[in-house]
Amino acid sequence: MSLLRVRDLTATFGAGASRLTAVNRVSFDVAQGEVLGLVGESGSGKSVTLRALLRLLPVGGAVSGRVEWEGRDLVTAGDRELRAVRGRQISMIFQEPMTSLNPVLPVRVQIEENLRAHTGLRGRARTARAKELLDLVGIPDAGRRLDEFPHQFSGGMRQRVMIAIALASEPRLLLADEPTTALDVTIQDQILKLILDLKDQLGMSVVLVTHDLGVVAETCDRMAVMYAGRIVETGSVTDVFARPAHAYTAGLMASVPRASAARSVLHSIEGTPPQLDRVPPGCAFHPRCRFATDICRRDVPALEPRVGERLSACHHADAVAAEGSPV
Structure with a gap:
């Protein structure tokens, strides 16, 4: 409860x-x-x-x-x-x-x-x-x-x-x-x-x-990921870390330094978060997302079950999850 x-x-x-x-x-x-x-x-x-x-x-x-x-x-x-x-x-x-x-x-x-x-x-x-x-x-x-x-x-x-x-x-x-x-x-x-x-x-x-x-x-125990004032993904920490279902979540995880990895350039998410008076239409993350298509630029994705029991506000949650965790 x-x-x-x-x-x-x-x-x-x-x-x-x-x-x-x-x-x-x-x-x-x-x-x-x-x-x-x-x-x-x-x-x-x-x-x-x-x-x-x-x-x-x-x-x-x-x-x-x-x-x-x-x-x-x-x-x-x-x-x-x-x-x-x-x-x-x-x-x-x-x-x-x-x-x-x-x-x-x-x-x-x-x-x-x-x-x-x-x-x-x-x-x-x-x-x-x-x-x-x-x-x-x-x-x-x-x-x-x-x-x-x-x-x-x-x-x-x-x-x-x-x-x-x-x-x-x-x-x-x-x-x-x-x-x-x-x-x-x-x-x-x-x-x-x-x-x-x-x-x-x-x-x-x-x-x-x-x-x-x-x-x-x-x-x-659980986590909720926010971007531009919205929750874009939520679920148990174990599930989200194992298979992120939003490109923004995957980008955050890929930017975490890994002590076991060979020396390499740190990954970063291109661009910057939008200003409050300039939030783009559709998915607010689409200008920075490599998965973005026309539907992302046009329609705001609802936060709903998309990968297992996790909620994700991503039109391409399955494609993101299929790549697995970057950490």
Whole structure:
């Protein structure tokens, strides 16, 4: 049974002739205890999708579609009802902790803000819980560090503080927006293992946004690939890696360096993703796709079962899958 059901989620900015669509009719499910990886190049709509789920878009942004959570549609929910879900039942780790943490407040205040809003803890009990959370995410000497400021923490430790804030009220779903960005590989590994350990410990589900296919292979159960604001392929990580059913997915996999291969020029996908105001007709990927034909230039492919149980938005999914995985 799905914990979260997203149907035709659309996020737009502006109005009238200047209106831009950043997320275009995105649909996916997240099961209890599952880790779903949301993958794609920068600008494909991954981060906006996470923010749209909780209606956290900036001024000028609008959300439509359905986000079903425990029988409620979060897109049409009132502000009071939505505040009860944000941070309490669904939490989010934002991409860059230095722009998400308040630089003039000690981390204790920022953790306790969540506890104050979503729990009945008061005074010393709340401070004790904040210390417990820092211990939980692996910050040593947590009692002393509670009263330190974000600039006194390293990048990896700031990210752990962000995770502590997100987990303060033990949410059922964690939205992680590239939680290892700008961290060195050792710290990346520690953060990812921490998230998975906490997922098992707390029984959470996770939606993990990343552009790193290695991270997806190691941490996710299923994956959804985004391009130009749409999901172009989704399925289990094992199936998608074995036989990608969309040319964009195959291109992403072919661009991953392979340690066992002889030294060679890295593969790249020709061209760049389209700008929001210049998305081509038909399949948005067709200007960069070697499988493209007239139907690709004319008709937008539906996301539907095309290769086994996997969903693919590709007119030539069978031909792509027939070539097998490039990794």
